[in-house]
Amino acid sequence: MRILVLGGTVFLGRAVARQALAAGHDVTCAARGSSGDPVDGVRFVRVDRADPAGLTALTGEFDAVVDVARHPDQVRHAVAALAGRVGHFTFVSTGSVYSDTGTVGQRVDTAPLLAPAPRDAEDPTRDPESYGACKVSCERIVTEAFGAERVFVCRAGLLVGPEDPSGRFEYWVRRAGRGGEVLVPGTPEDMVQFVDVRDLAAWIVAAAERGLTGTYDGTGAPMTRAAFLADLLPDGATPTWVSQEFLVEQQVEPWTGPRSLPLWLPLPEYAGFLTRDVTASLAAGLRTRPLAETGRDTADWLATAGPGAGQRIGLTEAEEAELLAAWRTR
Numbered sequence: 001m002r003i004l005v006l007g008g009t010v011f012l013g014r015a016v017a018r019q020a021l022a023a024g025h026d027v028t029c030a031a032r033g034s035s036g037d038p039v040d041g042v043r044f045v046r047v048d049r050a051d052p053a054g055l056t057a058l059t060g061e062f063d064a065v066v067d068v069a070r071h072p073d074q075v076r077h078a079v080a081a082l083a084g085r086v087g088h089f090t091f092v093s094t095g096s097v098y099s100d101t102g103t104v105g106q107r108v109d110t111a112p113l114l115a116p117a118p119r120d121a122e123d124p125t126r127d128p129e130s131y132g133a134c135k136v137s138c139e140r141i142v143t144e145a146f147g148a149e150r151v152f153v154c155r156a157g158l159l160v161g162p163e164d165p166s167g168r169f170e171y172w173v174r175r176a177g178r179g180g181e182v183l184v185p186g187t188p189e190d191m192v193q194f195v196d197v198r199d200l201a202a203w204i205v206a207a208a209e210r211g212l213t214g215t216y217d218g219t220g221a222p223m224t225r226a227a228f229l230a231d232l233l234p235d236g237a238t239p240t241w242v243s244q245e246f247l248v249e250q251q252v253e254p255w256t257g258p259r260s261l262p263l264w265l266p267l268p269e270y271a272g273f274l275t276r277d278v279t280a281s282l283a284a285g286l287r288t289r290p291l292a293e294t295g296r297d298t299a300d301w302l303a304t305a306g307p308g309a310g311q312r313i314g315l316t317e318a319e320e321a322e323l324l325a326a327w328r329t330r
């Protein structure tokens with residue numbers, strides 16, 4: 001198949017391109033080339049989707065397209081440029097499109113969505129708060145342009161694995177590498193949910209091959225944080241469970257950033273964010289590898305990719321040690 005990746009210079013886009021090449025497809029990636037390089041073996045077309053006329057270099061027809069955009073205007077420009085030249089279309093969306101973050105076990109067919117972003121608030125790079133609403137707009141633009149019978153909307157969950165630029169999963173892989181007493185948030189029964197980027201990429205390529213349409217969550221089954229740590233921590237490392245009230249009091253941030261605990265979200269406000277019911281996605285072909293394999297491969301990537309790879313976020317070693325001492329004497 002002739003597969004076009006709108007993106008393909010970073011993380012998921014690169015994983016999709018790599019997977020499509022491995023499956024024997026003819027792969028084109030279209031981007032500016034400012035986030036990174038496309039993988040070897042693809043045809044790279046330089047485009048700027050911020051410009052309505054910025055896709056003119058993208059010629060020919062495509063059996064399948066995979067788009068990772070966040071900006072509704074970028075999606076408008078692409079669907080206009082590709083009209084009449086496209087078969088199947090996968091739009092990679094996000095779990096941030098859902099409006100109810102608190103209810104556990106929600107399904108894609110019944111979960112309420114955010115309202116689409118207003119036209120004057122459509123730049124998620126200027127306002128990260130508008131990210132979910134912008135993705136709702138993007139989903140609609142694609143579906144209206146190509147018709148539900150040709151569109152696969154894949155609402156990705158937290159992506160993990162090699163080449164992740166966000167540093168979130170990397171924090172736990174690095175932390176596991178140091179062993180010893182490990183500060184962990186909440187309780188062993190709290191849930192986490194994620195997908196290895198390579199598994200999501202494999203499903204996206206398989207969806208294009210099979211012509212899968214409809215809307216699905218692109219993430220693995222939820223697991224307890226205890227199981228997550230059991231798969232990642234080496235023998236002899238011991239988790240110390242620290243209450244979220246203590247973390248808030250100590251000004252530890254959830255999810256991402258400096259002085260944060262990545263993959264921790266306040267409960268009960270976000271109890272639904274990492275507990276989606278993905279029975280339909282698994283039935284539609286999503287396959288997930290063991291977490292221990294993702295952890296090992298991410299550690300190998302960090303060891304070999306050089307100092308510019310990934311991102312150092314989360315608690316520093318000194319911050320973690322101070323917090324553990326404060327927890328003991330509270």
Ligand SMILES: NC(=O)c1ccc[n+]([C@@H]2O[C@H](COP(=O)([O-])OP(=O)(O)OC[C@H]3O[C@@H](n4cnc5c(N)ncnc54)[C@H](OP(=O)(O)O)[C@@H]3O)[C@@H](O)[C@H]2O)c1
Pocket residue numbers: 006007008009010011012013014030031032033034035036047048049050067068069070074092093094095155156157158159160166
């Ligand atoms: N990471 C997560 O945990 C997570 C969770 C949920 C959903 N998602 C979704 O999963 C997808 C991840 O995609 P990704 O890993 O490939 O990263 P990404 O950061 O979404 O990639 C954006 C791509 O678009 C290209 N691009 C940006 N501006 C452009 C422009 N003006 N013209 C042309 N191309 C442009 C970038 O390339 P250049 O900069 O080189 O042009 C890059 O290849 C996204 O849809 C994201 O919303 C991610």
